[in-house]
Amino acid sequence: MTTLIHTADWQIGRQYGGFEPEDAAALADARFAAVERIARLAADEQADAVLVAGDVFDAQGVSARTIRRLFNAMEPFAGRWVLIPGNHDAALAEGVWRHALRLGVVPANVKLALEPGVVELPEQRAAVLCAPLTQRHTYTDLTEPFDGWTTPEGWLRLGLAHGAVQGLLAEDIDSANPIAPDRAERARLDYLALGDWHGAKRIGERCWYAGTPEQDRFKDNGAGQVLRVRIAGPGAVPEVEALPLGRHRWRTLERRLAVPSDVEALVAELAACGADEVLQLTLAGTLDLAGRARLDEAIAAAEARVRALRCERSGLRLAPTAEDLAALHADGYLGEVLAELREADGPVEQEALAVLAGLLAGREEAAA
Structure with missing residues (x-):
């Protein structure tokens, strides 16, 4: 033989x-x-x-x-x-x-x-x-x-x-x-x-x-x-x-997020990834501010644990709730702008609302 x-x-x-x-x-x-x-x-x-x-x-x-x-x-x-x-x-x-x-x-x-x-x-x-x-x-x-x-x-x-x-x-x-x-x-x-x-x-x-x-x-x-x-x-x-024989496992995860349970499912999935995995994460859908913070934390933890992680978020949109906006404590002119944008129905206004809310949330996280 x-x-x-x-x-x-x-x-x-x-x-x-x-x-x-x-x-x-x-x-x-x-x-x-x-x-x-x-x-x-x-x-x-x-x-x-x-x-x-x-x-x-x-x-x-x-x-x-x-x-x-x-x-x-x-x-x-x-x-x-x-x-x-x-x-x-x-x-x-x-x-x-x-x-x-x-x-x-x-x-x-x-x-x-x-x-x-x-x-x-x-x-x-x-x-x-x-x-x-x-x-x-x-x-x-x-x-x-x-x-x-x-x-x-x-x-x-x-x-x-x-x-x-x-x-x-x-x-x-x-x-x-x-x-x-x-x-x-x-x-x-x-x-x-x-x-x-x-x-x-x-x-x-x-x-x-x-x-x-x-x-x-x-x-x-x-x-x-x-x-x-x-x-x-x-x-x-x-x-x-x-x-x-290979050491590294390359995987693609494509997930659409719409409700909090979607975020929690992805968080659990990322937590289960091992040290030898190479991940391509592609995300789409909408998140409120709490969901985005939860996701950011999970991705940061995964990046420190797996061999490599690449994340594509271009299809993911921030959609802050009324509670999210209230929690931002945006007074004066900024508060008025947020209120006007939230009442508008157009896609441009909604995108502007998401961007502004995200910036304000990021400012508050940095100051915390």
């Missing part, structure tokens, strides 16, 4: 510009930690090889320190690694992979397949047919040559590629780089390990996407896993199991 770990889309060096600097740094570091967990998993499983199907790095211009950290993270597994470039880290003449080779940090047990061809693993009696990307976008199927490549008799025949299986993936796949959906069958592969799609996805009994091992988008598509592939021998159907 041959045991493989199939992974892809590590995106080392990714920048999280939409987050606060502290959170962005932690999310970037989590990608190194994921690679280290992959290495330890491979060692624990006594894997015969780890196949990495592209986009190891997120960009060509990552620093020498980042490159060194990546290979340091791989150290716990001393077995065979086979890596190919993807669309983010294509094998350019002066790209990240050439930089890594010049640094001399690529261990002897790591094979970088920077050109199309067959990587032979004699001890594992396996041949890996590799289709690395040598430019960011291609418009021909780089796995087509697999059909004619020969491999030693009686060895496993494995494929390693990065791109979009035609007709089976969403239109917003990262790159063109087409791959025929029946390539595994055409090329007589025992298993075809793919990268580019960031979630674990079965294409066929011999063809899978592993997805990124550390979730990095607000999509529920099976990210945060690696695949353990067991093959009894040439021609046998692989046994593929997705193994959870």
Whole structure:
């Protein structure tokens, strides 16, 4: 029985510009930690090889320190690694992979397949047919040559590629780089390990996407896993199991608020969120001043507890009640303006009322 770990889309060096600097740094570091967990998993499983199907790095211009950290993270597994470039880290003449080779940090047990061809693993009696990307976008199927490549008799025949299986993936796949959906069958592969799609996805009994091992988008598509592939021998159907590996859970919460019970339900939901969650909170509806204060307090508490929280409130409107306005103690001219705005029915007047009441409430909270 041959045991493989199939992974892809590590995106080392990714920048999280939409987050606060502290959170962005932690999310970037989590990608190194994921690679280290992959290495330890491979060692624990006594894997015969780890196949990495592209986009190891997120960009060509990552620093020498980042490159060194990546290979340091791989150290716990001393077995065979086979890596190919993807669309983010294509094998350019002066790209990240050439930089890594010049640094001399690529261990002897790591094979970088920077050109199309067959990587032979004699001890594992396996041949890996590799289709690395040598430019960011291609418009021909780089796995087509697999059909004619020969491999030693009686060895496993494995494929390693990065791109979009035609007709089976969403239109917003990262790159063109087409791959025929029946390539595994055409090329007589025992298993075809793919990268580019960031979630674990079965294409066929011999063809899978592993997805990124550390979730990095607000999509529920099976990210945060690696695949353990067991093959009894040439021609046998692989046994593929997705193994959870990622640390952070990215979630989107969309809530419409109208009555106090809606606010309390959201407060309870936020209180239940854990330290490793990354939240996108989108709010709509109306709140009185008490509801807004309760919500602000809950969001502030959640921001201090979860890994990261982004909140979109553009659809949320402040609608102060008569009691709210009375509690503001706005005398004189301001009181008259509030009263006039509250009696008006137009949307502009109502929006002005909400803004003014919010400013006054904020002033009183600051003075308290």
